[in-house]
Amino acid sequence: MTERLSEGTRGPLLDPLLSNGWSMAQGRDAITKTFHFDNFVDAIGWMMRVAIWAEKWNHHPEWCNVYGKVDVVLTTHDVGGLSALDAKLARKMDSLR
Numbered sequence: 001m002t003e004r005l006s007e008g009t010r011g012p013l014l015d016p017l018l019s020n021g022w023s024m025a026q027g028r029d030a031i032t033k034t035f036h037f038d039n040f041v042d043a044i045g046w047m048m049r050v051a052i053w054a055e056k057w058n059h060h061p062e063w064c065n066v067y068g069k070v071d072v073v074l075t076t077h078d079v080g081g082l083s084a085l086d087a088k089l090a091r092k093m094d095s096l097r
Helices: 007-018 040-056 084-096
Strands: 031-036 062-066 069-074
Touching: 007 031, 007 084, 031 084, 040 062, 040 069, 040 084, 069 084
Parallel strands: none
Antiparallel strands: 031 069, 062 069
């Protein structure tokens, strides 16, 4: 069962992400990042690679694509905030970039 991140686990899981371009979303317990690509095809290709992992892990991002830009928000709706799944998917997104 997925659990919301405790105060003790937030730092070790989120600090590396926050130093790699992720930030805390305003007004909610979520992280966000904007990814920039050279063109639409590169952006959609990356989204498709991420989608495979998101489906495999049954954890899906909130995202919006406009041409070569993809805005991402990660949170775990089932627990009402951030979980280890969000950190895991964020790391995968960064590695697929």
